[in-house]
Amino acid sequence: MALDRKLKQSRSHCLFVLLLVVLPATVFPNCLAAQERVQVTIDPAKTGAKIDRNLFGQFAEHLGQGIYEGIWVGPDSKIPNTRGIRNDVVAALKALRVPNVRWPGGCFADEYHWRNGIGSPRTITLNPNWGGVIEPNTFGTHEFMDFMDQIGAEAYLSVNVGSGTPREAAEWLEYLTTAQPTTLAKERAANGHPAPYKIPYLGIGNESWDCGGNMTPEYYLSQLKIYSRFVRNYNPEQQSQQQMLKIAVGPGGGEARWSEWTEAIMKAWQNHQWSWDMNGLSMHNYTVVRWPPAFKSVGFGETEYSQILKSTLDMEGLISKHSAIMDKYDPQKKIALVVDEWGAWYAQLPGSHPGFLLQQNSMRDAILAALNINMFARHGDRVRMANIAQMINVLQAMILTDKEKMVLTPTYHVFKMYVPFQDATFVPVTFNAGTYTHGDITLPRIDAIAAKDSAGKLWLEITNVDPNQPVEIEVAGTNAKSAQGQTLTAPNVDSVNTFDQPTTVSPRPASVKISDGKLSLRLEPKSVTVISVE
Ligand code: AHR
Numbered sequence: 001m002a003l004d005r006k007l008k009q010s011r012s013h014c015l016f017v018l019l020l021v022v023l024p025a026t027v028f029p030n031c032l033a034a035q036e037r038v039q040v041t042i043d044p045a046k047t048g049a050k051i052d053r054n055l056f057g058q059f060a061e062h063l064g065q066g067i068y069e070g071i072w073v074g075p076d077s078k079i080p081n082t083r084g085i086r087n088d089v090v091a092a093l094k095a096l097r098v099p100n101v102r103w104p105g106g107c108f109a110d111e112y113h114w115r116n117g118i119g120s121p122r123t124i125t126l127n128p129n130w131g132g133v134i135e136p137n138t139f140g141t142h143e144f145m146d147f148m149d150q151i152g153a154e155a156y157l158s159v160n161v162g163s164g165t166p167r168e169a170a171e172w173l174e175y176l177t178t179a180q181p182t183t184l185a186k187e188r189a190a191n192g193h194p195a196p197y198k199i200p201y202l203g204i205g206n207e208s209w210d211c212g213g214n215m216t217p218e219y220y221l222s223q224l225k226i227y228s229r230f231v232r233n234y235n236p237e238q239q240s241q242q243q244m245l246k247i248a249v250g251p252g253g254g255e256a257r258w259s260e261w262t263e264a265i266m267k268a269w270q271n272h273q274w275s276w277d278m279n280g281l282s283m284h285n286y287t288v289v290r291w292p293p294a295f296k297s298v299g300f301g302e303t304e305y306s307q308i309l310k311s312t313l314d315m316e317g318l319i320s321k322h323s324a325i326m327d328k329y330d331p332q333k334k335i336a337l338v339v340d341e342w343g344a345w346y347a348q349l350p351g352s353h354p355g356f357l358l359q360q361n362s363m364r365d366a367i368l369a370a371l372n373i374n375m376f377a378r379h380g381d382r383v384r385m386a387n388i389a390q391m392i393n394v395l396q397a398m399i400l401t402d403k404e405k406m407v408l409t410p411t412y413h414v415f416k417m418y419v420p421f422q423d424a425t426f427v428p429v430t431f432n433a434g435t436y437t438h439g440d441i442t443l444p445r446i447d448a449i450a451a452k453d454s455a456g457k458l459w460l461e462i463t464n465v466d467p468n469q470p471v472e473i474e475v476a477g478t479n480a481k482s483a484q485g486q487t488l489t490a491p492n493v494d495s496v497n498t499f500d501q502p503t504t505v506s507p508r509p510a511s512v513k514i515s516d517g518k519l520s521l522r523l524e525p526k527s528v529t530v531i532s533v534e
Contacts, residue, residue: 040431042450042477044458048426049380051451053099055373056415056422057156057387059341061106062139063130063394064356070392070401071147072139079404084138085147088406089392092399093151096415097422100201102156102340102387103144105129107211109203110162114172117141118191129211131355141176145197154200156247156340156387159231161205161223162213169231173199178234196235201245201385203340204228207284208249209261217264224248224265228276247280247338247385254318262322266329279334280385283322284341286395287312287368297346297359298496302467305364305493305526306438308344309465312368313443315342315375323382336384339376343389343396343411344368357394361409361497363490363505363526365396369414370463370528373421374449380426388415400499407497410505413488417507417530420459424451427458436466446471446523458533460485464523467493475519478533485510485531489524 060066073079073086080087104112107129116123117140127135148155159169175184176197188194204227206212208220215223233244248265251258262281269278289295289311295304323337344365345357352358369388376383388411392399398412426449433444448462458478464471486507495504510529511522523529 037472037474038431038434038446039474039476040429040448040460040462042458042460042475043428043430044450044452044477046428047452048428051377051380051421051424051426052384053097053422054385055376055380055383056096056098056418057100057102057340057385058098058153058391058398059102059106059387059389060391061130061394062104062108062112062127062135063106063390064353064358065393065401066390067139068136069403070394070399072143074138082150083146084143085150086401086406089399089401090147090150092406092408092412093153093391096398096412097419098151098153099422100154100156100385100387101148101151101391102158102201102203105158105206106341107206109158109206110160110164110208110212112160113164113168114141114175117143118175118187129355130357131353133353133355141172142191142193145176145193154198156201156203157199158203158206159227161208161227162211166226166230169227173202173231173233177238179236180234198235198238198242199233199244200238200242201247202231202233203247203249203282204231204278205249207252209252209257212249217261220249221264221268224278225276228278245279245336246277247282247336247340248278250281250283250337251318251322252284254314254321259321259325262325266326266335269335270329280336280338281322281326282338282340283318285315285318285339286341286343286345286389287314288345293345293347295346297344297349298362298494300364300494302438302493305467306436306441306443308364309368309371309443310441312344312371313375315339315372319375319379319383323379326382333382337379337382339383339386341389342372342386345389345395359395361397361400361411362494363410363496364493366410366414366488366505366528367463367465367526369396369411370418370461371447371465373414373418374447374461374463377421377426377449377451402499405499407499407502408506409497410488410490410495413505413507414528417486417488417528418461420453420457420530420532421449421451421461424453424459426451429460434471446473459530460533461528461530462521462523463529464525464527467526470525471523473521473523475521475533478519479517480514480519480533483512483514483519483521483531483533485512485529487511487524487527487529489527493526
């Protein structure tokens with residue numbers, strides 16, 4: 001009570017001073033500091049599930065300038081490249097330690113015919129899903145695998161179930177993976193890659209309930225069984241170890257039809273025969289508020305900030321809902337829930353090509369990314385893979401390019417700050433999140449996760465959702481001797497990085513203090529902070 005009264009007094013004192021006096025900048029933070037003090041308790045002795053590095057997966061579809069221009073410029077381009085793949089983008093992505101990339105779609109995957117993208121000359125086709133533009137197929141199987149090599153990521157291929165055949169998909173996998181001297185292996189060698197490729201993840205269809213062919217769960221299940229049986233990985237190194245994981249199409253939301261879909265697939269799996277199997281169930285969930293996407297990606301205010309963040313927290317309910325269904329049929333959690341399309345989907349930028357899904361990426365997206373990653377990590381026993389949509393120039397991208405120019409988005413910086421959490425072990429954190437209210441929207445003010453990396457180092461992430469007030473944090477339970485880290489914040493909720501001003505939203509050292517063994521830090525308004533504690 002006494003503390004409460006003191007805080008109230010301090011608050012009214014600050015307000016009084018602020019209203020009536022022009023204060024030196026150094027005094028102002030102290031007033032705000034007195035307003036908020038949150039204790040975050042970490043219990044490093046208790047550990048949870050692994051935060052699978054695959055939660056930081058990416059998605060790169062043949063859509064807009066995601067592949068062509070974003071990744072592929074061709075070997076003859078003036079833009080510095082290695083075998084046609086831009087060097088600046090590769091360097092930026094390497095720093096993210098991208099674990100896997102889902103390719104070639106999305107809706108595109110169910111119209112993709114892999115033979116169009118090998119050999120020479122390439123077959124020129126169309127991309128009817130995304131603007132009806134020409135698909136030159138110059139970025140095909142070998143270019144994608146080269147891209148994986150260059151950035152150090154693993155391939156997550158989506159095979160065409162909608163308009164392809166099991167034979168086409170089976171031959172693609174034979175072409176990619178066999179070490180035997182088959183005709184397809186010789187063709188692969190003639191196209192420059194004698195050694196078999198590794199394909200650790202295989203998606204069987206994409207949104208088969210919608211753009212992937214509008215299938216019923218029963219119809220999809222019969223396809224799943226056939227593709228699961230015949231689309232084999234022959235790579236000798238993937239037989240006993242690192243076997244290819246097969247990911248079935250799962251739900252796309254929280255409505256009854258999605259629960260029925262999850263039920264149907266999981267029930268069938270529970271009773272499956274030896275001749276088919278799956279290892280993951282995909283889930284897609286975009287932060288959009290309502291379709292068609294109308295929220296602006298730049299030039300918005302606090303109302304849209306709070307609405308979008310409220311909407312993104314629906315991910316929690318969706319994961320819980322579908323995990324509960326999965327638990328019924330798979331209590332041992334053998335099947336991973338793979339959130340292989342997530343992120344913010346806004347109105348495309350005015351003047352951009354229709355169907356290219358080009359949007360800016362702001363401080364709001366950085367907060368959104370952190371909140372989602374934290375939700376995945378908390379459900380790490382079931383959610384073992386996720387792919388943000390999409391990697392470059394499309395939706396909630398890491399990177400934007402314009403010809404030779406490249407800019408890293410706020411979402412990129414969040415992914416980079418979270419690198420230490422890849423394959424780290426979840427450590428429980430308890431805190432009173434408090435609330436942030438704007439209009440009729442109330443959100444948890446702060447969010448946090450902690451983890452221990454393989455060297456035993458403790459990492460803590462804290463997000464301050466409140467765009468107006470800093471939060472002073474006291475961390476208990478760590479016995480900290482030293483701590484350091486980075487914080488990402490920006491002047492406004494809609495601050496973005498542009499080609500001309502690429503560092504408006506970029507990380508800077510976090511304000512961490514240790515005194516008398518007590519660790520404290522100050523969270524700036526609308527900020528994402530990651531610190532290591534030793
Ligand atoms: O990411 C854009 C599109 O969204 C994907 O192609 C599709 O799977 C989803 O509907």
